[in-house]
Amino acid sequence: MNTLFGPDVYLDDIERQGYTVIHNALIADLVNDLVADCHRINPHFSLAGIGRLNNLQIDKTIRTDKTYWFDGSSQAQLTYQAIMQSIKTTLNRSFFMGLFDYECHYAKYTQGDFYKKHLDAFKGRSNRVFTTVLYLNTPEQGGELVIYKPKSKEVEITIKPTAGTLVMFESERFAHEVLPAVDERYSIAGWFRKNASISGIIDPPR
Numbered sequence: 001m002n003t004l005f006g007p008d009v010y011l012d013d014i015e016r017q018g019y020t021v022i023h024n025a026l027i028a029d030l031v032n033d034l035v036a037d038c039h040r041i042n043p044h045f046s047l048a049g050i051g052r053l054n055n056l057q058i059d060k061t062i063r064t065d066k067t068y069w070f071d072g073s074s075q076a077q078l079t080y081q082a083i084m085q086s087i088k089t090t091l092n093r094s095f096f097m098g099l100f101d102y103e104c105h106y107a108k109y110t111q112g113d114f115y116k117k118h119l120d121a122f123k124g125r126s127n128r129v130f131t132t133v134l135y136l137n138t139p140e141q142g143g144e145l146v147i148y149k150p151k152s153k154e155v156e157i158t159i160k161p162t163a164g165t166l167v168m169f170e171s172e173r174f175a176h177e178v179l180p181a182v183d184e185r186y187s188i189a190g191w192f193r194k195n196a197s198i199s200g201i202i203d204p205p206r
């Protein structure tokens with residue numbers, strides 16, 4: 001496996017506080033391969049939307065980063081998704097969370113790009129249970145992730161993006177924002193989802 005950490009590292013944190021920050025979560029080779037993959041698909045990054053499917057909107061007052069949804073087109077993506085599947089299994093075993101799916105995208109922030117304070121779980125359809133963010137590079141300045149205390153304007157923690165650091169938090173509990181980038185910033189944002197079944201129609205992945 002490509003992870004350097006075992007479940008004991010993050011399960012305690014999640015149980016106690018609902019989030020965890022794991023440094024050096026992946027071996028450097030995999031992080032490098034993911035960065036190379038970002039460069040490969042660089043022309044295909046597009047302005048990120050807010051909302052889902054037919055309700056997707058582009059609003060540049062809320063976020064200006066560019067994203068690329070994983071499509072399984074590289075070994076690095078497949079390996080990353082396999083690691084997330086194993087984390088999903090561990091979370092389900094430990095917390096009976098009923099997670100059934102994982103979706104993720106690369107995100108690219110260039111100078112001045114930001115993502116204002118938000119929650120990742122969508123209104124009326126909050127099937128995103130757990131957020132993951134993996135940083136692929138280490139910008140010298142800018143692009144910090146600020147996580148707020150639940151239902152509060154107080155900051156819980158400010159995280160400086162660092163290559164190989166994995167952050168995970170409960171999607172409905174923690175509002176968060178990405179401060180304006182100064183240096184280029186690459187990451188993978190992802191979500192463990194539970195099955196949101198509406199009128200017996202099973203919510204398809206993405």
Ligand code: OGA
Nearest residue numbers: 120133145176178187189
């Ligand atoms: C997101 C997000 C945080 C980060 O994409 O929803 O909040 O640090 N990302 O990139």
Ligand code: MN
Nearest residue numbers: 118119120176
């Ligand atoms: Mn978010």
